[in-house]
Amino acid sequence: MKKTLSILLAAAMLLSMAACGNSAAEQKTETKTETPAATTTTTPAATTETAPASTAKEKVDGGTFVMPLSADVKELISIVTSDDNIWQALSPMWDMMWYETNDSTNFYLAESYDISDDGLDYTVKLVENAKWHDGEAITADDLIFTLDACQTISNANNIVTPNGNGITYEKTDDFTVVIHLETPVSFYSNVLGRLTILPEHIYEGDPNVVGHEKSNAGIGSGPYKLVEWNKGESLVYTRNEDYYRGKPNLESIIMKVMPDAAVQEMAMQNGELSMMRITTQEQLDKFSGDEKFNVYSFSEVRTNFLLLRTSDNVFNDIKARQAFCLALNIPEIVEASFGSEIFASPANSIFTPMTKYYNPDQKNYEQDLELAKQLAEESGLAGTTLKYGYRTDRVGMEAQALMVQQQLKQIGVGVELISGNFGSGAINNDEQEVKLDLISNGADSLVGDPGTKNGTFGNSAKAVRNSGRTEEYMQAWNDAITAVTDEARAEAYERVQALSQETYSFIPTSQPNYVFVASSQFGGLDTNQTVMLFQDYIDLYMLG
């Protein structure tokens, strides 16, 4: 009797666990139903609202928009952080100076910027009516202070030592700052625009802002003011009535810490959240067609890639790398990793369609198993076992690793999968206990000028260590970054993309989309086409 009961209970538990499972890898076995119009990433990102609108609603003043965070923030400044979670958490309270896409520039704290003909001088003109949340005016002194602070931040190189050279800067009046570069840097306007200026007056001249007690004062410049930071739980913002670009529509924005994805989904369904990211076909099917929700999708401006170690292993031989690349069926990998076109498309280039100078005609590696086998034999790759490091905190990476393992089996190459928090540098880390032969990673923020990714793709100190780079490739990259005219940059970046293919060490795999569901009570969510949700909170509103 007891045995029977135990068996029945165990079976019931297994069934319910299976029902709860939401792995992306499992989704690939589901029949692909006709999905709502998928976002195409070959054109500038389009938003898809997949739920039919109910009776026409009008924009109303007020409302509270609740967004989930996977983790709490460390402090209340977002200066040059590369953490998407922190950016999103703090974005309501901080304004950028401007934001560049591949074909437009949206200005915020700056009203304009000019670049001298030789590309060395940047004149930034701030708006004159912007104020900090404590009422003090935002002036050139704040920008100068912020540049001083960047000197103390190790990952602010793109701002203060672009392309390895220092900058000088001075203010010419209360709202104008001129920044001098030593050499032209094509991407400088891109990174400079995204710099979030800090309030000089609260730091009393101390530029060591990271870990500074005043960095938690919550004095920002954005459309929302921070009223509460419940550590570990939530950030509560209320609208800035004196915002220089006009009063925001929504009364408040709340960032709620909810580490568990399943809990987020339930909170979304019961109305505790106003939006959440979705990553599986199952979630897409659940929320699409439900009047209470709308689904949005746009390019994540990210390229996921595989990176091969070539310095001291079998991949030192280009034939081995060619064998590897030709063994892969990238469209199949992408389908298995993401399950639907709405979530990602196969990459054809290291750049995305939202990247300036993206070449839509660039071709990725195409599978040729016969040639791959032959090259694998010739190079000695066949019969080896590669160590593949992949990240588990990125969507689709585990499934991708499994697919790569499966596909390489076809040419007689084994793959040992190792999960961990591997960055691109892991491929050349000689201190590691386990030397990896390849890793998967991704480069985000590939919007506007791609020179910001010099560290990942280009000829910076760190990227060069990711071997396989030819002199010609590094020269093309340098030509692109130092080019002064748009035409020269376009030509150089086209060479960069083509030459990147010839290294056979850097394999772009997918270009994911950021797909999220939001309550249909809210509008304006499709006007911001950036992954750092939301580029402009002024656009959001509630429907009544």
Added chain:
Amino acid sequence: MKQYLIRRFLQLIPVVFLVSVFSYFIITLAPGDPAEMYITDEMTEEQIQAVYEEMGLDKSIPEQYAAWLGKVLQGDFGKSLYTSHPVTEEIKGKLGNTTLLMGTAFIWSLLVAVPVGLICGMKKGSLFDKAVGAYTHVAVSVPNFWLAIMMIYLFSLKLGILPTSGMHSLNNNTTWDLIKHMIMPVMVLSIETIAVFIKYVRSNTISQMEEDYVLTAESKGCSGRQILFGHVMKNTLLPIITLCGMRLSSLVVGSFITESVFGWPGLGRMGMTAINNRDYPLIMAYTMLSCVMLIIGNFVADLLYAAADPRVKKSILSAVDKGER
């Protein structure tokens, strides 16, 4: 007795030391480079090297451990690599939340398990006893994370009577709001604990009911209630003291899974984040806190047991006199 206490206390020191050594080496031997979390693609070689030096990773593992130990002996547990704030501050900020949650679950477990276990022991073989037995089998088998998700699904999504996660509702710091947020995580944490305690209490009750003094009490005409509460219960509960001592560490270190699922801002979730971020100083502080609390818990349990049971106290004193302890 004083000598015994001092000796016991001194015995803790090598245990804590050994745990710290094992913990440190196990953490550092995990695959992957911890510095990778803090290096960005824009950094120069010099800056990358500076990150390694700041994290102490340019030294050998024994040297790193020695440096860490030296600072800890001076009361400096270092700074969190992720937040750059002192580790002690990080822990202090969350200790209260975890103690509240775990303490409530613990007390609730005792309040339920003790009477139920006693009744099961008294009425062995009854329908009630069998039903509770089935519950204990299920409760110790069900994974916490599954139970947590199921409870959120039922009470938050379907019934809409409890919040999904967090510790407070926004703009609502009332006690009742806090209680509503605690109900599900406390239930998840206590379900397995209740089952374990019930088994102990029931088993002890059954064995005590077979003792001669119970027969004597029955023959004297004592009622079942008098026997249970007047004689059996205190003997039954003695082993529970040991269990409570062993659970003391959980009061401060929390539960990784329950706190993460319910978004409870406690030490358990902090520990999980520290592990994901390869935040060595925080991981070590968390591990050592757990170790020290466990050891202290066992120590206190031994003392309480000796205080509660004169036979144990007598045996300890006798062994001390003989030089055996």
